[in-house]
Amino acid sequence: MKHLARPITAKYLENAAAFYLERYPTTAEGLRRVLMRRVRRAERVEAPVMDNVEEAIDAIIARFVASGVIDDAAFAQTKARALHRRGMSTRMTHQKLRLAGVDRDTLDKAMTSLDDELATDPQSRERRAAIALARRRRLGPFRASEQRKQNRLRDLAALARAGFASDIARKVIDAADPGALDEA
Template sequence: MKRPARPITAKYLLNAATFYLERYPATAEGLRRVLGRRVRKAEMAEAPVMENVGQAIEAIVAKFIEAGAINDKEFAQTKARALHRRGTSSRLTRQKLKHAGVDGDTLDRAMAALDHELDTNPAEREWQAAVALARRRRLGPFRPDKDRKERRLRDLAAMARAGFAFDVAKKVIDAKSVDALDEE
């Protein structure tokens, strides 16, 4: 038997937001989306929804921002750092952060902070990320020599799907050895 949907009240939304933020880092926009989905789901189930639900969501988000539980700047910097370590291209990093609800200004500052932290420029950061992806996915010089030639196009395609420019991908995939990558 299907359980009846819970009514959407300010207390319910606050509890849902707290529950979510205890588990996942989020941006202000991300939390708005989560709470909005809860409301839409309740409306579809024909549960009672409080009046001015939009204002209640905004008040809850503001409360968490004020308390420091939501900080878009820190979220963007942490996420950019983690994606870089995993070998995510700058293009894809920007796309993922935008999708998470980070505004353009905060995004630009996070990418600049990443360059400052790594003591690199954007081109060097892109190179490091490309090498990290190749290492993690065992592409190009990280692949056994016997398979490299026949898998070259697949490796280039994997780098392209990850958002890397062709010239960067080609340099990484066609490197003679792992040691040659460090010399770049």
């Protein structure tokens, strides 16, 4: 039994793009991936697909970019800020934004903008993110004092897996108490 899928037309792709953008912030590349997934799904079930579908997708994306609905720079800045607040390392932030389709130049500008917004340098931003992650996951000085020594290596490993450099991880995990982190 064949599953009947809607034919892929320019109007269908435009509606699908608008529907997606109403719900999720994304980059131009992210929207391209979403629309191409729909095309591949339609091809799998042998639904009619318009000729020149890639050109139609490019035109739709260009219209959304021109109208300001898709703004890769704003997306990168907002996402970088949110990831930093959650305790994401610079390395992991770069990786997540690259996977979302942000180009390297836009990514570098977003990280510079984040440093300007926080009035800090990249090293301090990284330390703040490590502290945020330690607080959120209750690592190091945020852990009960009787459990700190036995969980030190586990806490260091958690920060390492999150992409933080070993010197930053050691400073955060080995801090005497949360107040010592705020002063440093």
